Amino acid sequence: MSVPVAYYLGLSAILFVIGVAGVLTRRNAIVVFMCIELMLNAVNLTLIAFSASLGSITGQALVFFAMAVAAAEAAVGLAIVIALFRNKQTVNIDDINVLKW
Amino acid sequence: MPHELVGLAVLAPLLGFLINGLAGSRIKREAVSGWIGSAAVGLSFAIAVALFVDLLGRPAGERTIVVTFLRWITVGSVDVWFAYLIDPLSILMMLIVTGVGFLIHVYSIGYMHGDPGFWRFFAYLNLFIFAMLNLILADNFLLLFLGWEGVGLCSYLLIGFWYDRKFEKGTTGDAAKKAFIVNRIGDFGFLIGMFLIVQTFGTLSFQGVFAQAAGMAAGTPVVLWITLALFLGATGKSAQIPLFVWLPDAMAGPTPVSALIHAATMVTAGVYMVARCSILYALAPVTMDVVAIIGAATALFAATIGLVQNDIKKVLAYSTISQLGYMFLGLGVGAFAAGIFHVMTHAFFKALLFLGSGSVIHALHGEQDIRNMGGLRHHLPLTYRTFLVGALAIAGIPPLAGFFSKDEILWKAFSGGHPALWFVGLLGAALTAFYMFRLVVLTFEGEKRWDATKHPHEAPVTMAAVLVILAVLSVVGGFVGVPASLGGGNAIEHWLEPVFAPAAGVLLEAPHGHDPVEYLLMALSVAVAAGGIVLARKWYLRTRGVPEELARRWKPAYTILLNKYYVDELYDAGVVRPLMGGSEHLLWKRLDVGVIDWTVNALARLVAWIGSMIRRVQTGVTGSYMFIFVLGVVAILGWLLLL
Numbered sequence: 001m002s003v004p005v006a007y008y009l010g011l012s013a014i015l016f017v018i019g020v021a022g023v024l025t026r027r028n029a030i031v032v033f034m035c036i037e038l039m040l041n042a043v044n045l046t047l048i049a050f051s052a053s054l055g056s057i058t059g060q061a062l063v064f065f066a067m068a069v070a071a072a073e074a075a076v077g078l079a080i081v082i083a084l085f086r087n088k089q090t091v092n093i094d095d096i097n098v099l100k101w
Numbered sequence: 102m103p104h105e106l107v108g109l110a111v112l113a114p115l116l117g118f119l120i121n122g123l124a125g126s127r128i129k130r131e132a133v134s135g136w137i138g139s140a141a142v143g144l145s146f147a148i149a150v151a152l153f154v155d156l157l158g159r160p161a162g163e164r165t166i167v168v169t170f171l172r173w174i175t176v177g178s179v180d181v182w183f184a185y186l187i188d189p190l191s192i193l194m195m196l197i198v199t200g201v202g203f204l205i206h207v208y209s210i211g212y213m214h215g216d217p218g219f220w221r222f223f224a225y226l227n228l229f230i231f232a233m234l235n236l237i238l239a240d241n242f243l244l245l246f247l248g249w250e251g252v253g254l255c256s257y258l259l260i261g262f263w264y265d266r267k268f269e270k271g272t273t274g275d276a277a278k279k280a281f282i283v284n285r286i287g288d289f290g291f292l293i294g295m296f297l298i299v300q301t302f303g304t305l306s307f308q309g310v311f312a313q314a315a316g317m318a319a320g321t322p323v324v325l326w327i328t329l330a331l332f333l334g335a336t337g338k339s340a341q342i343p344l345f346v347w348l349p350d351a352m353a354g355p356t357p358v359s360a361l362i363h364a365a366t367m368v369t370a371g372v373y374m375v376a377r378c379s380i381l382y383a384l385a386p387v388t389m390d391v392v393a394i395i396g397a398a399t400a401l402f403a404a405t406i407g408l409v410q411n412d413i414k415k416v417l418a419y420s421t422i423s424q425l426g427y428m429f430l431g432l433g434v435g436a437f438a439a440g441i442f443h444v445m446t447h448a449f450f451k452a453l454l455f456l457g458s459g460s461v462i463h464a465l466h467g468e469q470d471i472r473n474m475g476g477l478r479h480h481l482p483l484t485y486r487t488f489l490v491g492a493l494a495i496a497g498i499p500p501l502a503g504f505f506s507k508d509e510i511l512w513k514a515f516s517g518g519h520p521a522l523w524f525v526g527l528l529g530a531a532l533t534a535f536y537m538f539r540l541v542v543l544t545f546e547g548e549k550r551w552d553a554t555k556h557p558h559e560a561p562v563t564m565a566a567v568l569v570i571l572a573v574l575s576v577v578g579g580f581v582g583v584p585a586s587l588g589g590g591n592a593i594e595h596w597l598e599p600v601f602a603p604a605a606g607v608l609l610e611a612p613h614g615h616d617p618v619e620y621l622l623m624a625l626s627v628a629v630a631a632g633g634i635v636l637a638r639k640w641y642l643r644t645r646g647v648p649e650e651l652a653r654r655w656k657p658a659y660t661i662l663l664n665k666y667y668v669d670e671l672y673d674a675g676v677v678r679p680l681m682g683g684s685e686h687l688l689w690k691r692l693d694v695g696v697i698d699w700t701v702n703a704l705a706r707l708v709a710w711i712g713s714m715i716r717r718v719q720t721g722v723t724g725s726y727m728f729i730f731v732l733g734v735v736a737i738l739g740w741l742l743l744l
Contacts, residue, residue, distance in 0.1 A: 020731060024727060024731060093724055096723055097720065098721060099723065099726070100720060100721030
């Protein structure tokens, strides 16, 4: 017997909303970053679930791409955070407002 | 003989220009530069003679040859070719231009000796001959205009040849610019005329235009406008009222330039152009009257100014303007052949007079004021004799050249029903004789008034030989146009007859045959010329003080004449200053700075202001960016779901 696909989708939606809420409410750049990863993985979970239930390989292939991109993104993102910290001695995103005129 | 040789005649001076212009500074010896330039023009002259002999051998009806070289411009249905027209009129002009041009080139070898710009001078002169040949040999209006502009350019370059010298109130460059700009006004008329021709006839070639025009009725309005516009061009190039003001200032150039360009050849381009378009002018009686009146008025007007000028070249310059007026008077009364005849004789004696004055200036190391001359006949005997011949010729003493051509014009004016114009011409002739002999007496006779430190010497052989040749031409040049009433064949009129036949057919034929009045008028003009000469000799040589007395008694009139009727000042106040002032205060400071620049700056400021308002959206706070991003995603998703 298998788990119905709706369960997976529910879990995925919960994870995604947690991610969104984290991104919008947390002030620590590292935490915000982790929340973004959470959202990505929520989407990955959805893809895997549909792939299994439909018997198609396409979803799994896409997930590998997403993970590869996420790894690269993590590298770039962490590098930015380190560079920011070196310049500003903080990772609080409320104190980071240089992206303007 | 192959008529394609005419192409070589045109290109030879261009080649001379290129050699002297590109490599002239490396040619160390003056003689080489000078003779290259002269030989180029000499070759053109030889070809002109050969073509002339060839035409002589043909029957009168077959003397028109068009030599086509290559297609120049095609616009719509208008085709313009590099094509040269050889006919009695153009070959006559070609002989004058290359013949007199060659003599003046040779003269310049002596005159320009030691000038640092020696090779540059010959390069410009050659370029001038090239442009002038294009002007007179052109088979269409556009090629004529190319030559027309080319001679204008060379005139500009040569007036300003001594660009570092002072001239009157400014520099020679100012005189050159004046000539160029005044000519632009005339060229504007020429262009308008050409546009009208293309619109009306659909072609620019002489044959095409004239063939169609021959079928038109006299007094057609469009022909009136075409001829008036073209005549405006002629008044600029040929220094007629109202555009004559540049020619006296053109004397800033070296004297051979004044002789070649501003007396013998270029300034007659307007006369040639009107004669070439004789059929068009014949169809516009109003324009003919305008041409005749302007010509007569200019002849008298310039002669009165010439009476009181003290610069030897200025007197000759006003004399040139006056003589050009006679040519236009001839054209205007329908005596096209007589006008061209006067172009020829004038080229001989005016070139002679200018070159003679050049010899005097050369001998006195640049002195041009006749009040500082006098008594030079003993020091410059050859110059004196040749100058005297030129003066007698221009005064109209028979049997010298000027008598026949000027009298032909005056007779045609009288017999053509313009006795008033004839009288003006006669008055001008009397003044001409007077001012020419005032010049001769003050320059060559009486006691000397120049520094004892100066040692005037006769001109070198190249200059002297040219003076003699031109003097001979001034004596015998008139014999080609001896009227029938004096037992002559009037060869030049018959020679030009095929060219002017269509125009003559339109105009009322003047009565032929022996009219006793003609002899009377002839005697009268000789009498006034002789009277002018005698009076000038009496006043300036024997009884002293008369001119001073007259100047005192008629002070206002004298002042006006001395200041050339204040025409320059009038143009300055009426045209130049308003234009300059308008350009500066209205166009520059108000329109350009106040309107155009202001509008552009205001637009830039508006964009900057809008930007400064909108950039407040960019807070730079990452959190709010993310919030808006999420809102955007939700909005897009919601929109997709609702669809």
